[in-house]
Amino acid sequence: MKQFNNAAMNPITVSAPGKLMLFGEHAVVYGHPCIVTAVGQRMFLTVQTLNSKLLTLNSPEVNVTNYSKLLDQLGEGEMPKGARFIEIAVKNFSEKYTVKSGLQITTRSEFASTFGFGSSSASTVCTIKALSELFDLKLSNKEIFDLSYKTVLDVQGKGSGFDVAAAIYGGSLLFFTGGKEITPLTINHLPVIIGYSGIKADTVRLIEKVAEKAEKEPEVVEDIYKRIEQIVEKAKTAIEKSDFEEAGKLMTENQLLLSQLDVSSEKLDAMIQAARDAGAYGAKLSGAGGGDCMIALRNAQGKPAVEKAIERVGGQVIDVETNVEGVRVENKQM
Numbered sequence: 593m594k595q596f597n598n599a600a601m602n603p604i605t606v607s608a609p610g611k612l613m614l615f616g617e618h619a620v621v622y623g624h625p626c627i628v629t630a631v632g633q634r635m636f637l638t639v640q641t642l643n644s645k646l647l648t649l650n651s652p653e654v655n656v657t658n659y660s661k662l663l664d665q666l667g668e669g670e671m672p673k674g675a676r677f678i679e680i681a682v683k684n685f686s687e688k689y690t691v692k693s694g695l696q697i698t699t700r701s702e703f704a705s706t707f708g709f710g711s712s713s714a715s716t717v718c719t720i721k722a723l724s725e726l727f728d729l730k731l732s733n734k735e736i737f738d739l740s741y742k743t744v745l746d747v748q749g750k751g752s753g754f755d756v757a758a759a760i761y762g763g764s765l766l767f768f769t770g771g772k773e774i775t776p777l778t779i780n781h782l783p784v785i786i787g788y789s790g791i792k793a794d795t796v797r798l799i800e801k802v803a804e805k806a807e808k809e810p811e812v813v814e815d816i817y818k819r820i821e822q823i824v825e826k827a828k829t830a831i832e833k834s835d836f837e838e839a840g841k842l843m844t845e846n847q848l849l850l851s852q853l854d855v856s857s858e859k860l861d862a863m864i865q866a867a868r869d870a871g872a873y874g875a876k877l878s879g880a881g882g883g884d885c886m887i888a889l890r891n892a893q894g895k896p897a898v899e900k901a902i903e904r905v906g907g908q909v910i911d912v913e914t915n916v917e918g919v920r921v922e923n924k925q926m
């Protein structure tokens with residue numbers, strides 16, 4: 593086992609992107625593929641060693657200031673919500689690689705945690721990547737995935753890890769739960785329009801809601817998952833060929849199946865319908881449902897009309913790039 597001493601090292605800053613689910617949510621939890629894209633709003637995290645036995649954390653965007661914990665007590669006692677993923681990521685990393693020096697971590701986010709862009713998984717990935725760099729471990733993307741995914745499961749209990757994969761690999765990915773397969777897609781451009789519903793989705797509760805439905809109506813739900821899988825396969829081909837008309841049609845079909853799983857909401861339905869009425873090729877919710885964001889596809893020419901329509905029913909249009917670079921080192925010296 594590799595061990596580290598208290599030697600002072602230069603701070604490391606890394607950043608990782610947020611994510612947006614394009615196709616296949618919920619079914620992905622049960623072994624079917626999904627398509628996720630990394631979005632161009634990033635989480636930044638800086639780590640440096642401390643001459644103490646403490647982890648100290650500052651994450652102002654989630655109201656964590658000067659939080660500290662002894663390294664050998666990580667994961668024990670009270671943990672503020674905004675500190676959980678980073679604290680458990682440090683714990684998992686140091687259990688594997690025995691970190692002996694104290695650590696000071698600071699984060700800065702370009703996106704609000706309310707959007708559902710995956711700020712928790714981005715900060716988890718940043719933590720593991722930054723520690724790997726700080727201690728010169730040269731962990732592979734898959735090793736970073738495995739430790740980050742373990743962290744997400746430790747904190748949240750459920751999830752496929754698609755958000756972790758997007759934060760690490762970037763671009764757009766065909767993804768299977770637990771990272772069993774992570775295949776980068778060849779996409780030039782993705783004319784997606786994003787509307788935020790103003791309501792925070794409760795991912796874990798929605799996963800449980802779908803699980804309850806699957807218990808009551810196993811055949812119905814399994815059939816929905818299979819149809820979602822077929823949509824994902826066709827959507828992969830369509831977006832790789834830049835056939836957005838077809839991809840849009842598939843989004844609307846995917847939305848219909850998500851509605852049958854009871855995970856849409858009135859607000860999301862209104863935004864999706866408004867986008868379609870304004871000429872979008874298609875639209876659907878993105879992520880667990882219940883709130884967070886919807887997405888629509890339309891060429892540049894039709895974008896303003898779709899955006900206005902989404903705003904007219906109370907949605908907030910979020911202008912972000914998609915298909916962006918995954919986790920990266922920003923600087924080794926500040």
Ligand code: PMV
Nearest residue numbers: 617618751752753795879880
């Ligand atoms: O709510 P989000 O954006 O984290 O998306 C959840 C997507 C699910 O498929 C429902 C769960 C998962 O981890 O894949």
